[in-house]
Amino acid sequence: MGVTWTEEQQKVISLRDRNILVSAAAGSGKTAVLVQRILSKIMDTERPVDIDRLLIMTFTRAAAGEMKERISAAIDQILYDNPDNEHLQRQASLIHNAQITTIDGFCAYIIRNYFHMIDLDPGYRTAEEGELKLLREDVMKEVLEAAYARKGEKFLSLVECYATGKTDDEIRDMIYKLYDASMSHPFPEEWIEECLEVYQVDSLEDLHDTPWMKLIWDAADESIVQVRELLSRAAAICREESGPYFYEATLDDDILLLRAAETAVKERDYNGFSELLKNHKYARLSTKKDLSVDEEKKIQVKDLRDSAKGLWNELTEKYFNQTEELILEYLQYCRRPMEGLAEVTLQYKDAFADRKREQDILDFTDMEHFALDILMHKEGDTITPSAAAWELSARYDEVMVDEYQDSNLVQEMITNLVAGWADKRKNIFMVGDVKQSIYRFRLARPELFMEKYHRYSLEDSEEQRIDLHKNFRSRGTVLSSVNYLFRQIMGEDLGGITYEDENALYTGASFPERADGKEPETEVLLIEKDGEELEEQGNQTVQELEALAIAQRIQKLVGIEEVLDKDSGTYRKAGYGDIVILLRTSAGWAEPFSQVLASKGIPVYTASRTGYFAAQEVVTLLNYLRICDNPMQDIPLTGVLHSAIGGCNTQELAIIRSKCPDGMLYESLLAFRDRKTDDRDEEELVLREKISHFIELLEEMRDLAVYTPVHELIQYILRKTGYGDYVRAIPGGAQRGANLHMLVEKAMEYEKTSYRG
Template sequence: MCMGWTEAQQKVIDTRKKNLLVSAAAGSGKTAVLVERIISMISEGENPIDIDHLLVVTFTNAAAAEMRGRIGKAIDAKLQKEPDNAHLQKQVSLLQSAQITTIHSFCLNVIRNYFHRIDLDPAFKIAEESEITLMKSDVIADVLERWYEEGREDFHQFIESYSYSKSDAPVEDLILQLYSFSMSAPWPEKWMEEKEKEFAIESLEDMNRSTWMQELLHYVKTVLGDLMQKNAKAIELCNLSDGPEAYLPALLSDRALLTELSMADTYEAYAGRFGGITHARLSGKKQEGVSPQLKDQVKALRDEVKKGLKDLTAQFFFQAPEEMLQDMQAVRSVMRVLFELTTDFRKEFAAKKEEKNVIDFNDLEHFALKILVEEKEGEMVPTEAACEISEQFEEILIDEYQDSNLVQETILQSISRERIGCPNRFMVGDVKQSIYKFRLAMPELFMEKYKSYAALDTLENGDT
């Protein structure tokens, strides 16, 4: 390609036999680098590979088509320089059948080739979204009707707690939301069991150890960090030659408060400190030569700090820890009903789809996963089918990796060659561009690799 690459880009293009995570902002040319890497692999070196030995995964059909077009143009450009290159000519013919595809199209291909491994009727069809929506509505209505007929006391308590009108719509939404979250996990049943156990809170120690509490405390600490930065900026402005120096005592008092708050490590500790927050008043002392603009900036920053602390108090520390524990214990039976209802819905929805011999996008991922991963001696390991597919692809290239969820991650990991010591995944993305949160994408996957890969020796560990 007739363009210059930076040193970092060229390293990404040339590095082989490692897992690579390329983190770059929008407009930085990361997709162009991905295309150039592909062209390099199929056209350079002593033994260039065929393009159908690469799996290139994107997240939309339009992106896949664009990628195929860009690769085609790059191959044509190479052929203009080397018109007699038989290998490049072969790539032109292979390009249309090459696996440059969405994750769902790849899963469909796996299912078409290995349907017999999961006893699936090969005549299945992918249901239209409208059909799936209607089917869900019918199934959830049947499930709720049966529960109403059974008349369990805890079910009626659940309805009273979460149905705010004569309609069951709020309850149906809760069930569908929990179902969607569970289907973004590789093993929904196990995920549901784990989440239900998180409501088994018997003591303050249990509450502090729970996953949701750890997430809450992490969020609070992050917000406090942001507020400390704003406080530091306000202090910096006060120390300018024309800054409102008289405001410093109040701001230093705020800094001490924020520092004390950030040192807490349990909900009880946070609650005790948030419960007694007071703020010193800004001095009204007149000063000569003070910039009105700087005074306004400092006041605005301080107001943001005070509002941030007020919001945290209102959201998370509006009651004593013992009262929160009592609320968690009270809601446990209600949550158990929600999990049971969702499990019933999932089973009956699956049965209805099987009866009609249709599948949806969740099924594409989970059926592919069932074909590619199995449990052996308590561990999830690649199946024979996964090993066969792994032999086909020299490298797996994933565009917009920040939009992956855990099911997709598990699928692609199962067909990689990492298990035999040959890491071969190339992942490109920008966590700030994650647009599929509504599809339960997990940008955390990107960040976990970003942090762990950055800490590894790129020459010895196969990651960068």
């Protein structure tokens, strides 16, 4: 049975010979449609395309793998029905070399094939994340030490302004942030120089022409529109029947302020507007009593007026809290330390690049920039494609970019350089949803998506936009709730798009009716921290209170509420596996949630990265490695002694320390082991034997650590101490054992890097 596509989906599948931007809402069948478009190009009877002539770039390796798997399965199925089709047989072979990859994977492909164009050693490898972190720190230390030794005037000015206290951590963070931001641009050095232009202000006329001053006036214009609307609504309520008419005089005073502000903003009189906002004294609302006036309307007017005052106050605090002359003076004062920051950042950039070249390693940022270097030549402001760009541009019939809203400027330029310009073809296919852009903190540029969203035509054209707003995943009740929420909060300033009917989600799927005939509803659980119901629970944190409320709701769902089974298409009782909890951040939340849910008998799994390193078995083993390196560390040593490896309880540790109080804890252990005691004290004899065995084993491990790879040392420790068998035998043993196995794997990855120890 064939799939019935919507009109918009069919356009995505069938349109050719143009640049296409698909704005695909959540659950709109984006992946299925994209796969079908690829298959339709392969199976086109008039102009069939080989799969290796399509460049398909996804955001993650998992997405690329899923895409390749789907296409391969579809080709195999069609080939099963048409076993003699030579073109399909060819595609089944070519799929293994098809460019279905991440942007980083494609950059690596360019570098592997054209490394000679940039004088790069082909023996490079991709650096591990931990290795890069260590390398960054090493290079930063060297760069800062050299900068301190040179005592450059600009750098010392930077230190004086920002190295507060006894450390220069803030300067290090500023360098890292500026470096990372610059590397998301095609030409990092030029971008940093452009940033410095903000401080090249020598007069008030220069100040007026700065881009950020224009943004300040835009904010003032927007606030005036909002204040006018708020005061108009308040005045209208005052004139209503039973309205607080005696508030109108005060509102008239507010309107006078608004008109004066409009004049100052229109004339771009910064000092005048600043003085107006700072010196204005708001008139008090009348305290007149009139029983015919509705109290609710009084509250509404007061709230609207307070909102207007809040907008003026926010504008004052953010932008209009000083004079133009003072701003000019501040900018001129900031110029020198910012130039120092730019200089040291460029020094760090060069030193970091040199160190990576020395060790023949690349990170993902290097791959993007090396690929860009291969694809183009730049002389001044003129950019010309290279021979490699010509070759790749002629090779690909179409360039497809998934999750386009999370592209950055470097990736955008790479995409354009390998598109169909060589044959004067428009062949870029982009799909994404700006409402799902969550990687701005990783320097993604959703404005690239929005620029095309507004520029591309919905009509048939060479640059065409197609909107997929039907959701085939969720029920109408879910979509109406999401639409309601997004309409309240989303706009050009928040989310980059005004959430109107054309951007709303619409129901595309149909669900069988439930036995009770009722449609499930969305709900909101509100937890009052000081509520009576929760007082009996004790002093829980916010995280624990939320987890407790969710646990109680889950217990009322499982085995009682019905859910639609995806495989059978019929309703069944809900199970724990049907429930997922989405958190804004896992840090500080995932672990308390896991603990509370588990305490209520609810099976739970969390993908928290920090949770792995906080797992007791991992902490214990890492502590053992620490004391293998240096046993004169009281906290790690205490942790190991108190674990199953050491086998000591709190009372026994107290006995050891009280009997031998001098020195570090390890010195106390040695003294306690060699202590002469009365043989009749059986408890102390047993404890001495336990400590003696612990020290003997630790010394053996310390001897091994000198020449044994870390992963082998960990495996030996687990076998010799029996700790590996122990953690697998206690509750949750399968997961705990997997955690220790992952630690061994991480150690093996670490040993592949340029670091040791």
